[in-house]
Amino acid sequence: MSETAAALEVSGLNxxxxxRKVLQGVGFAVRPGDFTVLLGLNGAGKTTLxxxxxxxxxxxxxxxSVYGHDIRREPSLALARMGVVFQQSTxxxxxxxxxxxxxxxxxxxxxxxxxxxxxxxELGRTGLSSRAKDHARLLSGGQRRRVELARAxxxxxxxxxxxxxxxxxxxESRRSLLAHVRALCAERGLGVLWATHLIDEAxxxxxxxxxxxxxxxxxxxxxxxxxxSGAKDLRGAFDTLTAATAAAxx
Amino acid sequence: MTLVQYARCLTGIIKRExxxxxxxxxxxxxxxxxxxxxxxxxxAGFHFVLGVSIIPPYETYxxxxxxxxxxxxxxxxxxxxxxxxxSMVYDREMGSMKTLMVSPFPRWFLLLSKLLAxxxxxxxxxxxxxxxxxxxxxxPPLWGYVAVLPALVLSGLMLGAxxxxxxxxxxxxxxxxxxxxxxxxxxxxxxxxxYPLWRVKESSLxxxxxxxxxxxxxxxxxxxxxxxxxxxxxxxxxxxxxTLVFMVLAVIGYDPGRGLIxxxxxxx
Numbered sequence: 001m002s003e004t005a006a007a008l009e010v011s012g013l014n015x016x017x018x019x020r021k022v023l024q025g026v027g028f029a030v031r032p033g034d035f036t037v038l039l040g041l042n043g044a045g046k047t048t049l050x051x052x053x054x055x056x057x058x059x060x061x062x063x064x065s066v067y068g069h070d071i072r073r074e075p076s077l078a079l080a081r082m083g084v085v086f087q088q089s090t091x092x093x094x095x096x097x098x099x100x101x102x103x104x105x106x107x108x109x110x111x112x113x114x115x116x117x118x119x120x121x122e123l124g125r126t127g128l129s130s131r132a133k134d135h136a137r138l139l140s141g142g143q144r145r146r147v148e149l150a151r152a153x154x155x156x157x158x159x160x161x162x163x164x165x166x167x168x169x170x171x172e173s174r175r176s177l178l179a180h181v182r183a184l185c186a187e188r189g190l191g192v193l194w195a196t197h198l199i200d201e202a203x204x205x206x207x208x209x210x211x212x213x214x215x216x217x218x219x220x221x222x223x224x225x226x227x228x229s230g231a232k233d234l235r236g237a238f239d240t241l242t243a244a245t246a247a248a249x250x
Numbered sequence: 251m252t253l254v255q256y257a258r259c260l261t262g263i264i265k266r267e268x269x270x271x272x273x274x275x276x277x278x279x280x281x282x283x284x285x286x287x288x289x290x291x292x293x294a295g296f297h298f299v300l301g302v303s304i305i306p307p308y309e310t311y312x313x314x315x316x317x318x319x320x321x322x323x324x325x326x327x328x329x330x331x332x333x334x335x336x337s338m339v340y341d342r343e344m345g346s347m348k349t350l351m352v353s354p355f356p357r358w359f360l361l362l363s364k365l366l367a368x369x370x371x372x373x374x375x376x377x378x379x380x381x382x383x384x385x386x387x388x389x390p391p392l393w394g395y396v397a398v399l400p401a402l403v404l405s406g407l408m409l410g411a412x413x414x415x416x417x418x419x420x421x422x423x424x425x426x427x428x429x430x431x432x433x434x435x436x437x438x439x440x441x442x443x444x445y446p447l448w449r450v451k452e453s454s455l456x457x458x459x460x461x462x463x464x465x466x467x468x469x470x471x472x473x474x475x476x477x478x479x480x481x482x483x484x485x486x487x488x489x490x491x492x493t494l495v496f497m498v499l500a501v502i503g504y505d506p507g508r509g510l511i512x513x514x515x516x517x518x
Contacts, residue, residue: 088345106262107350109354
């Protein structure tokens with residue numbers, strides 16, 4: 001599939017759990033090299049959106065494609081291009097860091113030799129080479145997150161999804177993780193979708209998608225979204241947008 | 251994905267299961283101690299109470315320990331299947347199940363690999379048990395140790411597939427106690443593992459029928475006959491049928507469109 005295709009394209013996505021509508025007409029695209037912040041409060045539908053993109057379950061209606069591969073029709077090709085860091089840690093705490101990563105490499109069909117090289121390279125990049133043989137249980141929260149990031153990059157994905165990756169991290173770990181992913185985005189041309197409820201994680205250079213109660217309220221560069229809302233900054237813009245929805249609903 | 255990549259994925263999943271089994275010492279020890287307790291204490295206690303007449307595949311009167319050994323092998327696999335199921339529910343609650351599910355390989359293959367990994371671990375446990383049981387004079391013919399391998403694989407597949415189905419239905423880890431009460435104990439006790447079924451028939455025809463249709467009886471009998479170099483085709487057919495049904499149910503249970511996973515997510 002051509003590299004000019006969007007890293008991630010979501011269109012007309014609706015999802016409901018029984019009567020409860022969680023996502024309504026969600027659509028956006030993430031291009032290669034884009035650092036896109038998906039901003040929303042808890043319960044906005046971010047995790048459901050991630051579960052649909054990663055095919056943990058299917059959407060009721062709508063389409064999701066990764067580098068042009070439809071997640072329903074070509075799940076293997078779509079998932080092979082995707083690296084994911086879930087909100088909840090998914091490391092196996094009984095295994096060592098290297099064993100966790102080797103397991104991930106096997107799940108992508110990588111040869112053992114190639115996997116070892118990639119594990120060394122990615123752990124080196126995150127400064128955790130010396131912890132490769134340690135049990136994941138012995139790592140701090142920030143270190144576990146970095147390992148998960150290194151693991152998500154092991155198979156050289158073109159799209160990186162991170163669902164609230166900084167939850168529970170201290171300020172320094174948060175800053176360093178954010179800087180690391182931004183650098184990856186610039187160096188490797190990765191399309192990144194970074195879900196968060198923390199407004200300060202979207203800087204002036206980011207693209208932001210505001211998701212509120214399952215609906216996309218704004219999508220664009222941070223300065224453009226701020227200007228369109230008439231607010232002074234992104235926090236103000238977020239408040240204005242969500243207040244307008246609340247007023248319309250009442 | 252090429253065949254070689256499929257093989258790498260399968261190997262990786264088996265390796266992870268083996269590492270977890272070795273590193274969780276409690277699980278490792280209890281898997282061995284449980285059947286040995288039955289053999290060393292229960293069987294010794296009932297040695298003089300229960301007489302076992304000459305029934306196939308045995309050609310002579312056998313001590314009670316010898317009679318229950320195949321049932322204990324099946325019990326190892328039953329517990330292992332339920333343990334795998336428990337670990338999948340745990341993985342799902344802890345999130346590590348997602349790592350498996352976002353692999354680009356087809357979901358049926360991932361579930362089958364997970365199942366085979368559990369079977370591999372259970373077969374190793376069975377052979378360790380057989381080695382220790384030799385000291386209790388449970389000494390089938392030498393070739394019986396080889397012949398029992400396919401029987402152990404088939405019974406392990408059936409019980410592991412049942413575990414997979416249960417893991418897709420169980421909502422939370424806490425519900426697992428119910429599995430002990432409603433699956434493990436009834437399956438084990440309503441079977442030919444501890445007593446020959448002709449004895450059960452004498453006391454209750456209904457219970458005899460339940461024991462007959464219980465696939466755990468088939469697992470026990472297939473293992474029993476294989477240990478003495480005989481093939482019990484009826485048990486093999488029953489096990490193959492149940493394995494297929496359970497596997498199809500597990501694939502449906504983990505299907506992103508139809509499965510219970512997606513319906514359950516709404517409640518979270």
